[in-house]
Amino acid sequence: MRDFIIRRLLLLAPIMLGVSFLTFAIFRVIPGDAAVIICGFQCTPETLHDIRHELGLDEPFYEQYGDWLKGVVTGDLGESYHTKLSVTSELESRLPVTAELTIMALILALVLGIPPGVLSAVRPGTMADWVARFSSVLWLSVPNFYLGILIITFGATWFGWSPPNFATGETVGFFEDPWRNLQTFFFPALVLALAIAAVIMRLTRSSMLEVMRNDYIRTAWSKGLRERAVVWRHALKNAMIPVLTIIGVQVGLLIGGSVIIESVFALNGIGFYLLVAILSRDLLVVQSLVLLFAVTFVVANLVVDLAYAWLDPRIRYG
Amino acid sequence: MAQEIAAPLEFERVVLSRPPAWVRIWALARRHPLGVFGLLCVALLFFCGILAGVISPYDPYFINGSHIKEAPTLAHPFGTDRLGRDVLSRTIWGARISLLVGMVSVLFGVTIGTFFGVLSGYLGKLADSVIQRTVDILLAFPPVVLLLAIITVIGDEDSAVRRFLTDYTPIPDGTFLGVPVFLDIFVIAIGIGIAVAVGTARVVRGAVLSLKENVYIDAARAMGASDWRIMTRHIFPNVASLVVVLGSVFLPIAILAEAAISFLGIGVPDPTPSWGADLTGPNRTDATNNGVWWVVFFPGLALSLVVLGFNMLGDAFRDISDPRLRGGGLGPGPGSGPSRRGL
Numbered sequence: 001m002r003d004f005i006i007r008r009l010l011l012l013a014p015i016m017l018g019v020s021f022l023t024f025a026i027f028r029v030i031p032g033d034a035a036v037i038i039c040g041f042q043c044t045p046e047t048l049h050d051i052r053h054e055l056g057l058d059e060p061f062y063e064q065y066g067d068w069l070k071g072v073v074t075g076d077l078g079e080s081y082h083t084k085l086s087v088t089s090e091l092e093s094r095l096p097v098t099a100e101l102t103i104m105a106l107i108l109a110l111v112l113g114i115p116p117g118v119l120s121a122v123r124p125g126t127m128a129d130w131v132a133r134f135s136s137v138l139w140l141s142v143p144n145f146y147l148g149i150l151i152i153t154f155g156a157t158w159f160g161w162s163p164p165n166f167a168t169g170e171t172v173g174f175f176e177d178p179w180r181n182l183q184t185f186f187f188p189a190l191v192l193a194l195a196i197a198a199v200i201m202r203l204t205r206s207s208m209l210e211v212m213r214n215d216y217i218r219t220a221w222s223k224g225l226r227e228r229a230v231v232w233r234h235a236l237k238n239a240m241i242p243v244l245t246i247i248g249v250q251v252g253l254l255i256g257g258s259v260i261i262e263s264v265f266a267l268n269g270i271g272f273y274l275l276v277a278i279l280s281r282d283l284l285v286v287q288s289l290v291l292l293f294a295v296t297f298v299v300a301n302l303v304v305d306l307a308y309a310w311l312d313p314r315i316r317y318g
Numbered sequence: 319m320a321q322e323i324a325a326p327l328e329f330e331r332v333v334l335s336r337p338p339a340w341v342r343i344w345a346l347a348r349r350h351p352l353g354v355f356g357l358l359c360v361a362l363l364f365f366c367g368i369l370a371g372v373i374s375p376y377d378p379y380f381i382n383g384s385h386i387k388e389a390p391t392l393a394h395p396f397g398t399d400r401l402g403r404d405v406l407s408r409t410i411w412g413a414r415i416s417l418l419v420g421m422v423s424v425l426f427g428v429t430i431g432t433f434f435g436v437l438s439g440y441l442g443k444l445a446d447s448v449i450q451r452t453v454d455i456l457l458a459f460p461p462v463v464l465l466l467a468i469i470t471v472i473g474d475e476d477s478a479v480r481r482f483l484t485d486y487t488p489i490p491d492g493t494f495l496g497v498p499v500f501l502d503i504f505v506i507a508i509g510i511g512i513a514v515a516v517g518t519a520r521v522v523r524g525a526v527l528s529l530k531e532n533v534y535i536d537a538a539r540a541m542g543a544s545d546w547r548i549m550t551r552h553i554f555p556n557v558a559s560l561v562v563v564l565g566s567v568f569l570p571i572a573i574l575a576e577a578a579i580s581f582l583g584i585g586v587p588d589p590t591p592s593w594g595a596d597l598t599g600p601n602r603t604d605a606t607n608n609g610v611w612w613v614v615f616f617p618g619l620a621l622s623l624v625v626l627g628f629n630m631l632g633d634a635f636r637d638i639s640d641p642r643l644r645g646g647g648l649g650p651g652p653g654s655g656p657s658r659r660g661l
Contacts, residue, residue, distance in 0.1 A: 141626035141629050
């Protein structure tokens with residue numbers, strides 16, 4: 001296991017380096033650099049030159065990359081062109097919002113995905129199976145931003161309810177006021193979770209159907225075990241292994257979805273920050289945030305891979 | 319074991335008395351009602367997209383000051399928006415935008431992806447390493463974030479891609495197919511296409527890796543065929559069906575991606591009737607704050623139905639090709655668990 005972890009970590013290094021280089025390079029393709037954007041309309045060549053020098057844009061490409069990478073590694077993600085606020089300090093205030101949203105969504109996705117998937121696999125052809133399968137196709141198809149808007153629109157017209165942060169744009173910490181916090185976060189997290197829950201449910205179902213055919217399940221039945229023991233203790237443990245891998249992929253959807261959902265529900269998180277930066281062409285912020293999202297995704301996948309190897313020793317020798 | 323015996327018997331019966339085609343199609347449709355529903359949704363998308371100019375009752379851009387924010391009526395079944403534009407017409411035209419972006423991005427992405435996938439899988443060695451490491455890196459980005467980054471770069475008013483398209487290709491800068499900002503839409507489709515290409519390249523490479531172990535490839539090489547000839551004449555025809563399947567899988571994803579980035583305000587620009595763009599901006603404020611729900615409800619419903627249609631159609635195809643996942647017909651509930659096999 002230790003060797004496996006070391007090998008995976010070594011594989012991670014070139015990927016991370018490639019990701020950071022690509023992120024850096026892709027934003028150099030845009031004609032007109034940051035200095036032009038900052039300088040604005042009434043721009044003289046002298047001020048443009050000064051701004052370039054100040055930002056280090058007159059240095060060669062590889063030196064700029066090196067400087068940026070050094071900053072990123074030491075926790076200095078640069079500052080916004082427009083607001084002059086450092087990205088790191090912005091992240092500090094926004095991280096709790098995005099973290100709560102995504103973690104809550106992941107938990108909801110597991111809760112809404114696994115039990116219906118199991119139920120649907122052990123009772124194929126019943127009403128429960130049909131409902132679970134139909135709703136999974138539905139949640140997979142209705143775009144999360146549409147669902148979010150519907151909840152806000154009809155929540156407001158029918159029940160006179162809207163998320164408490166909608167008026168202020170501010171969120172309350174979970175430990176300060178749990179009830180208000182849940183009012184803010186429950187629906188965004190639910191909307192974000194549904195599509196992922198649908199994927200998890202479908203995979204749980206097919207994986208359970210597969211596992212339930214194994215000889216050891218027949219043995220468990222013929223030992224006279226109760227259904228609960230067969231399904232939950234013998235079958236589900238093995239059926240969860242493919243589900244676990246898909247969770248790694250789903251983290252990517254969660255991160256991407258947070259950009260969209262934070263914009264729908266006016267949550268002031270990192271995803272919303274990225275969107276605002278893109279719309280105002282604040283490229284350095286975009287660059288740093290894209291890197292941050294990619295690194296989170298890569299690390300999440302690494303954790304899932306390690307968990308996978310830990311649960312299923314066959315993987316390590318593959 | 320029971321299944322192994324049963325399979326050939328069923329096969330023989332089918333061969334002996336083969337009912338006419340329409341009977342078989344009807345039987346298939348009866349067994350997969352959700353698949354038929356999916357097919358209808360997809361057919362409706364193509365119908366509206368192709369005939370948008372003919373079937374839409376009003377001009378989607380026509381501003382009518384005397385019919386602002388009207389709730390659905392017989393004259394305007396989907397109501398009108400803040401400028402008095404007919405929501406039904408805009409929803410129908412939205413199908414054309416979705417279809418355009420979907421088709422262009424999938425054609426572009428699948429072509430590029432297949433090219434690099436075949437190259438990478440067949441040539442191996444350095445080409446394979448370079449292409450696959452690039453794909454690895456691109457796949458390390460969360461999909462939406464990758465798409466946002468691509469669109470930020472190539473969607474720029476003065477980007478290299480846009481300049482290339484205006485200067486060196488016959489793609490019209492102005493109105494084309496009834497869409498005023500055709501070039502904008504094309505650039506977005508290219509951006510989505512790049513993301514599609516990444517996924518395609520990986521899958522195609524896998525298929526090529528197993529294909530090239532076939533004896534006929536060795537035979538072709540022994541006869542002196544060049545690498546290029548083997549790739550185009552022997553490898554490509556064999557991955558073509560896989561590529562078509564991939565394209566149909568990516569089409570709804572591309573349509574959804576267009577809606578998502580238009581929703582975020584960096585996709586199809588405002589007056590163009592895109593389903594995603596109609597869910598945001600002033601329409602969204604009207605819906606959430608002023609109760610004008612119809613301006614967002616119908617475009618979003620159309621988008622959901624299209625994606626739902628593709629998903630249900632895909633599920634039906636998978637059920638037909640892999641009956642093990644069907645679930646139903648395997649016998650009743652838990653009691654049959656142990657007895658299901660080996661009898």
